Amino acid sequence: MGSSVKTESNLKDSSSKKINFAEIIKRHGILFVFLLMIIGISLRTDSFLTQNNMLLVLRQVSVKGIIACGMTYMLIGGEFDLSVGSLVSLTAVLVIDFHDILGPFAAIIIAILAGISVGAFNGFLVGFLKLNSLIVTFGMLFVIQALTLLYTGGQYVSVSNQGATWFSIIGRGFIFGIPIPVIIFGIILIIFGVVLSKTVYGRYLYSVGGNPIASKFSGIPKTYITFSTFIITGLTAAIGGIILGSRLMSAQNYLGQGYEFDIITAVVLGGTSLFGGSGSIPKTLIGVLILGFLSNGFIMMGFPYYVQWVVQWAILIGAVWMDVASKRGKILA
Amino acid sequence: MKENECILEMRNITKTFPGVKALDKVNFEVKKGEVHALVGENGAGKSTLMKVLSGIHSPSEGEIIYQGKKVEFAGPLDAKAKGVVLIHQELSLVDEMTVAENIFLGDLPRNKFGFIDWKGLNKRSKELLERLECEFEPTELVGRLSIARQQMVEIARGLTQDVNIVVFDEPTASLTQEEEKVLFENINRLREQGTAIVYISHRLNEIFQISDRITVLRDGEMTGLLNTAETNECELTSLMIGRDLEDHLDFEKRGRDEIGKEVLKVEGLSKDGLFNDISFSIHEGEVLGLSGLVGAGRSELAETIFGVRKADSGKIFLEGDEIKVGDANKSVDLGIGFVPENRKEQGLILGRSVLDNLSLAKIRNLNRYGFIKGREEKLIYQDYQDKLDIKTPSSKQQVKNLSGGNQQKVIMAKWLCINPKLLILDEPTVGIDVGTKAEIHKLIRKLAAAGIAVLVISSEMPEVMGVSDRILTMYHGEITGEFYAEEATEEKLIKGITGIEAGACKVG
Numbered sequence: 001m002g003s004s005v006k007t008e009s010n011l012k013d014s015s016s017k018k019i020n021f022a023e024i025i026k027r028h029g030i031l032f033v034f035l036l037m038i039i040g041i042s043l044r045t046d047s048f049l050t051q052n053n054m055l056l057v058l059r060q061v062s063v064k065g066i067i068a069c070g071m072t073y074m075l076i077g078g079e080f081d082l083s084v085g086s087l088v089s090l091t092a093v094l095v096i097d098f099h100d101i102l103g104p105f106a107a108i109i110i111a112i113l114a115g116i117s118v119g120a121f122n123g124f125l126v127g128f129l130k131l132n133s134l135i136v137t138f139g140m141l142f143v144i145q146a147l148t149l150l151y152t153g154g155q156y157v158s159v160s161n162q163g164a165t166w167f168s169i170i171g172r173g174f175i176f177g178i179p180i181p182v183i184i185f186g187i188i189l190i191i192f193g194v195v196l197s198k199t200v201y202g203r204y205l206y207s208v209g210g211n212p213i214a215s216k217f218s219g220i221p222k223t224y225i226t227f228s229t230f231i232i233t234g235l236t237a238a239i240g241g242i243i244l245g246s247r248l249m250s251a252q253n254y255l256g257q258g259y260e261f262d263i264i265t266a267v268v269l270g271g272t273s274l275f276g277g278s279g280s281i282p283k284t285l286i287g288v289l290i291l292g293f294l295s296n297g298f299i300m301m302g303f304p305y306y307v308q309w310v311v312q313w314a315i316l317i318g319a320v321w322m323d324v325a326s327k328r329g330k331i332l333a
Numbered sequence: 334m335k336e337n338e339c340i341l342e343m344r345n346i347t348k349t350f351p352g353v354k355a356l357d358k359v360n361f362e363v364k365k366g367e368v369h370a371l372v373g374e375n376g377a378g379k380s381t382l383m384k385v386l387s388g389i390h391s392p393s394e395g396e397i398i399y400q401g402k403k404v405e406f407a408g409p410l411d412a413k414a415k416g417v418v419l420i421h422q423e424l425s426l427v428d429e430m431t432v433a434e435n436i437f438l439g440d441l442p443r444n445k446f447g448f449i450d451w452k453g454l455n456k457r458s459k460e461l462l463e464r465l466e467c468e469f470e471p472t473e474l475v476g477r478l479s480i481a482r483q484q485m486v487e488i489a490r491g492l493t494q495d496v497n498i499v500v501f502d503e504p505t506a507s508l509t510q511e512e513e514k515v516l517f518e519n520i521n522r523l524r525e526q527g528t529a530i531v532y533i534s535h536r537l538n539e540i541f542q543i544s545d546r547i548t549v550l551r552d553g554e555m556t557g558l559l560n561t562a563e564t565n566e567c568e569l570t571s572l573m574i575g576r577d578l579e580d581h582l583d584f585e586k587r588g589r590d591e592i593g594k595e596v597l598k599v600e601g602l603s604k605d606g607l608f609n610d611i612s613f614s615i616h617e618g619e620v621l622g623l624s625g626l627v628g629a630g631r632s633e634l635a636e637t638i639f640g641v642r643k644a645d646s647g648k649i650f651l652e653g654d655e656i657k658v659g660d661a662n663k664s665v666d667l668g669i670g671f672v673p674e675n676r677k678e679q680g681l682i683l684g685r686s687v688l689d690n691l692s693l694a695k696i697r698n699l700n701r702y703g704f705i706k707g708r709e710e711k712l713i714y715q716d717y718q719d720k721l722d723i724k725t726p727s728s729k730q731q732v733k734n735l736s737g738g739n740q741q742k743v744i745m746a747k748w749l750c751i752n753p754k755l756l757i758l759d760e761p762t763v764g765i766d767v768g769t770k771a772e773i774h775k776l777i778r779k780l781a782a783a784g785i786a787v788l789v790i791s792s793e794m795p796e797v798m799g800v801s802d803r804i805l806t807m808y809h810g811e812i813t814g815e816f817y818a819e820e821a822t823e824e825k826l827i828k829g830i831t832g833i834e835a836g837a838c839k840v841g
């Protein structure tokens with residue numbers, strides 16, 4: 001067919017600079033926000049930009065960051081999981097309690113199995129029975145809390161002989177000066193990032209979240225994809241719970257309370273859409289870092305910690321608004 | 334005002350998107366009381382020009398003169414308030430709302446308490462629907478209607494008030510002949526009232542039937558402004574595609590005795606309320622046409638064979654082996670491809686790239702340990718982009734930014750690249766330009782020649798008759814006739830699809 005395809009190169013001159021600039025802001029706006037914030041906070045405090053403080057922040061964000069990777073899959077696939085916070089508490093309690101009974105290795109396995117099972121149960125309800133994921137996991141949040149309470153009787157559990165086990169290394173150890181939780185976070189970032197962008201599974205995930213009907217019409221096993229995202233998120237919550245337990249060498253039923261809010265904020269802040277079908281792991285990393293540095297900076301600047309909740313809410317609203325605005329193509333409805 | 338006055342002039346309109354120059358110094362004018370057709374290949378810039386008019390896109394250069402004054406509409410609602418209505422190529426209805434709500438969305442009539450005046454709403458909608466001779470109720474949910482009917486709702490929505498200019502962007506793409514006739518009557522009525530009409534279509538016969546003048550676009554440039562009475566199809570196509578188009582619908586067909594091995598066999602397939610006791614088979618290298626009116630159950634039947642729907646009873650065999658009904662994933666593995674009727678909802682992941690969409694079905698075979706073989710994927714992409722002439726600035730372009738016809742080509746490519754044994758095409762050339770349409774028809778025959786069994790569903794009689802070796806007619810969920818190419822005539826088919834001889838000849 002005769003007509004030529006217009007290529008990028010021979011048209012470059014015709015697209016005006018203004019468009020390009022707006023495009024860059026739209027795509028990488030979050031990076032600017034991040035840089036501005038770092039500059040802002042470091043101007044007001046002395047110790048913010050030190051290596052020690054950076055490592056501290058990284059260690060602080062690593063648990064939520066790991067779960068945020070799972071949550072990124074969840075949101076890209078078009079579903080929600082609000083039960084991750086209580087799942088962190090449950091798995092932390094399990095790993096600590098079983099540590100003294102069966103030893104650290106078996107305890108870790110049990111915690112992971114628990115995370116996966118809860119995920120599978122949620123995934124079954126949402127994927128196979130087609131129930132609304134908000135409702136399913138919001139309810140699950142309380143069910144798990146109840147189970148944890150039942151299990152601990154509201155008591156605090158801890159490892160009795162902390163000197164005699166290697167278990168604390170996971171949460172407290174260092175390799176070449178880098179905290180092990182940060183290393184685990186890094187590994188998970190890489191695995192999740194690669195799987196999302198380079199595998200068939202990743203493609204399917206974007207498709208299912210982007211247009212479930214067209215995915216079905218392309219022969220993509222949507223049910224299984226949805227199911228799998230819940231298992232993955234459950235797994236990351238369990239890893240988070242294990243790291244947290246290991247760092248504290250004890251656990252309590254409200255350990256992970258409110259995590260879901262921080263995690264979803266971080267993921268959305270990074271630019272993953274609440275409507276499904278778009279987002280990425282590097283974006284999530286930036287979202288996680290922004291929240292981490294923000295809370296660290298707030299503490300260093302001497303604000304009470306609860307001020308952060310308000311700011312975080314405002315940020316979340318901002319991020320969601322941007323998302324909605326970009327969908328409808330303008331700022332105001 | 335004078336008779337021949339231009340109500341609208343668009344001067345030197347240029348519109349660039351990142352990487353694409355969609356319009357290049359285009360001039361376009363419309364007079365009061367004329368039907369002005371806008372034609373051109375897929376991606377020529379027709380929809381973009383109209384989006385610039387209604388303020389959805391602002392032009393990079395150029396100006397719009399409306400009723401003697403320079404204007405720039407803030408958006409479709411503003412344009413509508415000032416008398417310019419755009420009826421989109423893509424449906425933009427809310428499935429969960431009723432027909433009436435959709436028609437008056439944005440300015441629902443209210444009663445004196447400020448609540449929605451349901452009675453008034455339904456009454457006004459009913460009048461409008463009656464004028465358009467639609468046979469459905471204002472209270473029905475839009476999501477339950479067929480695409481053709483949804484299209485009528487979209488049109489009704491544009492006509493809720495007095496307008497000066499109405500733009501129809503491929504309105505008949507999914508309408509039945511009957512509905513098309515009604516639409517034309519309405520267009521003529523509007524024209525007599527002095528309304529100016531812009532009419533975009535790929536069907537040249539419609540253009541000649543309805544329009545007074547024609548503006549031709551090619552690759553974003555204006556290549557002609559013609560009086561319809563003084564031109565002909567040949568001149569028009571060569572202006573559109575830059576060369577002459579050979580007549581294409583006279584392929585060699587297979588006769589009764591040249592039939593190959595059976596590929597697909599359907600036995601007694603039934604689904605309550607949709608289709609009943611359907612049995613037929615398709616053979617290697619055969620193109621089977623399925624002709625029927627919208628609502629006859631054609632699409633539902635196709636969806637069931639592909640596996641996105643479940644049947645109540647019946648069996649499906651592929652190359653002699655029974656396949657589980659209702660498992661589309663398996664179907665793709667077995668080599669069944671399906672180009673669905675509704676490209677936006679069923680065919681594409683709009684927010685993803687052209688590449689992602691094109692390889693979506695093939696990708697299951699393009700991996701090693703789950704990792705996508707990027708280079709092979711890219712090669713397949715290039716191959717099919719070339720073969721089907723898909724116009725896109727790059728493989729990374731979001732598919733929602735392609736023109737309607739190019740989107741359809743992406744879906745075609747998605748299934749062609751899996752090398753299917755059976756390919757089901759539901760209205761494959763809707764919204765596709767004449768040049769590419771001819772290519773697709775050729776392609777269908779070529780696929781058949783390569784041994785693929787093809788099932789073509791189409792509302793266009795010449796298309797079905799042109800490409801099929803054998804044709805089944807369907808009426809009210811039942812197969813009413815079977816004709817080999819040499820014996821099929823338009824009359825026989827029409828009898829079949831309108832049920833005049835319903836049940837008279839069952840096919841085994």
Ligand SMILES: Nc1ncnc2c1ncn2[C@@H]1O[C@H](COP(=O)(O)OP(=O)(O)OP(=O)(O)O)[C@@H](O)[C@H]1O
Nearest residue numbers: 350355375376377378379380381734735736737738
């Ligand atoms: N929002 C957009 N972003 C980028 N490119 C776009 C956008 N909208 C349209 N285009 C490009 O502009 C060109 C013209 O598209 P347009 O939709 O106007 O074509 P068309 O003539 O209506 O074709 P069709 O007959 O297939 O509907 C195409 O190459 C298309 O890819």
Ligand SMILES: [Mg+2]
Nearest residue numbers: 380422736737
């Ligand atoms: Mg168009």
